Amino acid sequence: MQQEGHLIGGFILAIGIYAEVERQRFKTLDGVFLAPSIILILLGIIMFIVSLIGVLGSLRDNITLLKVTVGLLNKNIRKGIVNYYDDLDFKNIMDFVQKRFKCCGGQEYSDWSVNMYHNCTAPGPLACGVPYTCCITTKRLDLIDTIHIRGCTDAFFIWLMDNYKIMAGMLLGILLPQFFGVIISWLYMTRVEDSISEYSHYSDLLDSNTHQRAAKSQGHMAKWFMCMPVID
Numbered sequence: 087m088q089q090e091g092h093l094i095g096g097f098i099l100a101i102g103i104y105a106e107v108e109r110q111r112f113k114t115l116d117g118v119f120l121a122p123s124i125i126l127i128l129l130g131i132i133m134f135i136v137s138l139i140g141v142l143g144s145l146r147d148n149i150t151l152l153k154v155t156v157g158l159l160n161k162n163i164r165k166g167i168v169n170y171y172d173d174l175d176f177k178n179i180m181d182f183v184q185k186r187f188k189c190c191g192g193q194e195y196s197d198w199s200v201n202m203y204h205n206c207t208a209p210g211p212l213a214c215g216v217p218y219t220c221c222i223t224t225k226r227l228d229l230i231d232t233i234h235i236r237g238c239t240d241a242f243f244i245w246l247m248d249n250y251k252i253m254a255g256m257l258l259g260i261l262l263p264q265f266f267g268v269i270i271s272w273l274y275m276t277r278v279e280d281s282i283s284e285y286s287h288y289s290d291l292l293d294s295n296t297h298q299r300a301a302k303s304q305g306h307m308a309k310w311f312m313c314m315p316v317i318d
Contacts, residue, residue, distance in 0.1 A: 156193075161192075163191070163197065164200050167180070167191070167192070168202075170217070180219075181217065184219040184220055185219045188222075189220075190216055191216070191220075195216055195220060198215075204216060
């Protein structure tokens with residue numbers, strides 16, 4: 087483990103030096119201490135030194151030195167865990183390490199209790215939990231007795247297929263009254279239009295008969311006046 091850390095530290099240090107050399111070509115004074123290359127160099131130096139101490143301690147069977155090295159690593163990891171969700175760089179590194187080495191926390195999984203979201207006193211859903219990168223990837227069939235693995239879309243259509251008779255009855259119960267209501271309304275409107283047409287026809291006939299009778303009456307009166315003697 088110390089040898090791997092030694093190599094990783096040297097690799098990160100080399101990347102940091104290369105990035106800093108490239109940055110010098112476009113050097114700016116603003117944010118020089120926050121430049122990613124500087125951070126990589128510092129991180130590489132720290133990992134290289136810590137790993138070197140661990141290697142020396144393991145070679146000389148110096149248990150005390152190994153304990154100090156491991157203690158420093160765990161202490162720094164716990165400090166990073168406190169701000170896990172606020173420090174994106176540490177979050178990405180920690181997630182990668184936990185997935186790659188199938189581990190959780192610094193010393194153990196309980197290290198995540200120092201995070202305000204994963205502490206058991208937290209009110210949110212993450213309380214007493216760990217990040218997803220700590221979880222063991224379980225095969226789909228092994229989850230059948232633990233969680234519902236079927237998607238909601240498939241489940242809904244399967245339910246419709248299993249209960250199509252009930253759904254058909256419900257649709258008929260809803261649509262048939264509306265269908266009959268539309269037919270009855272159409273018949274009623276047709277009957278009203280026919281009644282209006284008949285009334286208009288009879289009204290026209292009555293008006294024409296009235297005019298004819300009036301004309302005849304005026305003709306009789308004119309003839310009557312014509313037959314009366316002329317008085318001097």
